Amino acid sequence: MIMKACKVLFLTFLAGSVVLVSGCRSKKASAEMYGSDNMMGGSIIDGDIPLNADNMGLPMDGDRSMFAPVYFAYDSSQVNPEEAGKVEAVATYLKKNKSGGVIVEGHGDERGSREYNLALGERRALAVRDYLINLGVNPANIQTKSYGEEQPEAMGHDEEAWRQNRRGVFAIY
Amino acid sequence: MKKAFILGCSLCFAVAAVAQRVEVRKSGEGTIGINLASYRTGGDAAAQTFLSTLKADLNRSGYFTVTSSGGELNVAGSCVSGGGNIKTDCQLYNVGTRQRLLGKSYNTTSADARGMAHKVADDIVFAATGQKGMASGKIAMVSSRTGRKELYICDMDGQNIRQITNDRSIVVGPRWSPDGKNIVYTSYKRGYPNVYLTGRGKPLSSHGGLNASGTISPDGNSLAVILSRDGNPELYIKSLRTGSLKRLTTTQRGVEASPCWSPDGNHIVYVSDSSGTPQIYIISKDGGSPQRLTSTGAENVAPDWGKNGYIAFCSRIGGRYRIVIANPVAKSLRVLETDWADYEDPSWAPDGRHIVCSRTAQYRSSIYLLDTLKDSPVALLTGSVDWFSPACSQ
Numbered sequence: 403m404i405m406k407a408c409k410v411l412f413l414t415f416l417a418g419s420v421v422l423v424s425g426c427r428s429k430k431a432s433a434e435m436y437g438s439d440n441m442m443g444g445s446i447i448d449g450d451i452p453l454n455a456d457n458m459g460l461p462m463d464g465d466r467s468m469f470a471p472v473y474f475a476y477d478s479s480q481v482n483p484e485e486a487g488k489v490e491a492v493a494t495y496l497k498k499n500k501s502g503g504v505i506v507e508g509h510g511d512e513r514g515s516r517e518y519n520l521a522l523g524e525r526r527a528l529a530v531r532d533y534l535i536n537l538g539v540n541p542a543n544i545q546t547k548s549y550g551e552e553q554p555e556a557m558g559h560d561e562e563a564w565r566q567n568r569r570g571v572f573a574i575y
Numbered sequence: 576m577k578k579a580f581i582l583g584c585s586l587c588f589a590v591a592a593v594a595q596r597v598e599v600r601k602s603g604e605g606t607i608g609i610n611l612a613s614y615r616t617g618g619d620a621a622a623q624t625f626l627s628t629l630k631a632d633l634n635r636s637g638y639f640t641v642t643s644s645g646g647e648l649n650v651a652g653s654c655v656s657g658g659g660n661i662k663t664d665c666q667l668y669n670v671g672t673r674q675r676l677l678g679k680s681y682n683t684t685s686a687d688a689r690g691m692a693h694k695v696a697d698d699i700v701f702a703a704t705g706q707k708g709m710a711s712g713k714i715a716m717v718s719s720r721t722g723r724k725e726l727y728i729c730d731m732d733g734q735n736i737r738q739i740t741n742d743r744s745i746v747v748g749p750r751w752s753p754d755g756k757n758i759v760y761t762s763y764k765r766g767y768p769n770v771y772l773t774g775r776g777k778p779l780s781s782h783g784g785l786n787a788s789g790t791i792s793p794d795g796n797s798l799a800v801i802l803s804r805d806g807n808p809e810l811y812i813k814s815l816r817t818g819s820l821k822r823l824t825t826t827q828r829g830v831e832a833s834p835c836w837s838p839d840g841n842h843i844v845y846v847s848d849s850s851g852t853p854q855i856y857i858i859s860k861d862g863g864s865p866q867r868l869t870s871t872g873a874e875n876v877a878p879d880w881g882k883n884g885y886i887a888f889c890s891r892i893g894g895r896y897r898i899v900i901a902n903p904v905a906k907s908l909r910v911l912e913t914d915w916a917d918y919e920d921p922s923w924a925p926d927g928r929h930i931v932c933s934r935t936a937q938y939r940s941s942i943y944l945l946d947t948l949k950d951s952p953v954a955l956l957t958g959s960v961d962w963f964s965p966a967c968s969q
Contacts (some may be wrong), residue, residue, distance in 0.1 A: 450806020453783030462766025515876035
């Protein structure tokens with residue numbers, strides 16, 4: 403845990419942000435890991451890690467066939483325990499392929515406001531990003547892109563279609 | 576009682592204005608009979624289009640019933656077209672007092688006969704009621720009719736549809752610039768969701784992560800926008816002069832969406848789910864503590880702060896989406912009467928009386944006009960493709 407916290411602090415430093423790392427709270431991280439809607443890492447990092455200043459010039463697309471999408475509950479941006487393994491597989495890959503990176507694409511189902519779903523999709527992508535950072539991936543190599551409800555995977559209008567559409571997709575570049 | 580009062584008072588105001596100006600009787604169902612039987616037109620198509628558009632606009636305004644006999648108001652005029660141009664003169668009389676309320680000439684190209692009718696209709700509304708009309712307004716919206724989500728505009732009657740973007744990308748959340756000449760929207764045309772302004776190649780906002788729901792302040796100087804650049808979707812104000820950013824919200828466990836400026840530009844109404852469900856909040860443009868506007872309901876989204884001071888938003892009530900009007904001062908709410916379909920994304924029409932919104936039934940979205948005084952939805956844009964996210968120019 404201390405190693406993990408140090409790693410996070412180091413990466414945070416690299417990202418150029420001033421954050422506070424609470425050693426006390428990091429001990430409770432595993433207990434809180436799935437309980438907080440700020441999800442993984444929210445209890446370790448007391449502050450958000452900034453994204454790139456500008457998205458112009460960043461890789462715009464990637465290979466989506468390499469890793470399975472992560473699925474989310476309704477109106478939630480929490481990475482569920484049963485989905486965490488998928489994020490871990492991406493982290494393992496990215497730590498081996500340091501010259502590459504990932505665009506985490508956040509999606510929602512068709513219900514509710516388009517603009518709220520756009521923000522919620524970004525929150526989902528950021529939740530996956532936070533987890534990847536916690537697992538030691540360089541934040542500079544993780545981009546987020548929310549599609550909200552604009553690009554459904556399943557075209558139906560039922561629970562099963564909605565479940566398939568609330569997802570985080572990994573586009574590897 | 577409060578609910579009835581909210582818009583009741585604007586109706587009273589309108590009727591009182593009519594009484595003051597023209598001393599006409601209120602007729603029938605609260606509309607004023609307006610007689611256009613003596614409006615002369617040639618047989619040409621442009622003049623016919625002008626007159627039929629004018630009549631439809633007057634009926635749609637909510638204040639009038641167009642009639643060919645009787646009526647408290649009489650419109651005398653003539654319309655001729657030729658050589659690619661059309662002109663009309665229009666006189667509006669109070670039948671009871673013989674008082675002339677409007678006398679004006681108009682001319683334009685024949686192709687713009689409808690636009691001229693919209694101007695005449697708004698002048699008649701103002702002369703008779705003292706209220707601003709809506710007929711000259713424009714609606715911006717998104718449609719997937721090409722297979723991609725592109726930006727479109729049309730007139731307030733759903734006619735004169737024009738496709739604005741052809742980016743073969745995704746357009747989200749259009750809003751008019753305060754001068755009504757351009758539209759701010761989110762697009763993925765350069766890979767990431769950035770905020771663009773029509774007629775300007777460079778994005779207004781292209782930070783890492785999300786750039787969405789951009790909306791320009793009434794004075795034209797600032798952009799309220801949702802950004803995730805600091806690691807979480809939050810509400811920011813970006814100076815359009817210097818590019819400097821001011822972060823207004825800090826909700827580490829929540830997201831913000833759908834900002835809209837107050838008419839005086841001093842406040843912003845927006846959506847936040849920091850309480851656990853999406854609710855409507857108001858914050859000063861200078862920051863500080865947000866005030867929560869909605870205290871009930873599982874989902875309150877998509878607020879639009881009208882120039883009339885009222886905030887229209889969308890609320891999930893009994894499993895369907897309905898339009899609610901809030902008085903932010905009195906904190907009172909009124910739910911508009913609508914049918915079983917989902918009504919979303921309300922936008923105040925320029926008259927401050929009507930609301931344009933999307934209506935979704937059987938997974939098909941159309942654009943509808945609601946008269947907040949009569950609770951009577953009217954279809955503006957329907958068909959076999961989806962039309963959604965309407966925004967009215969003011």
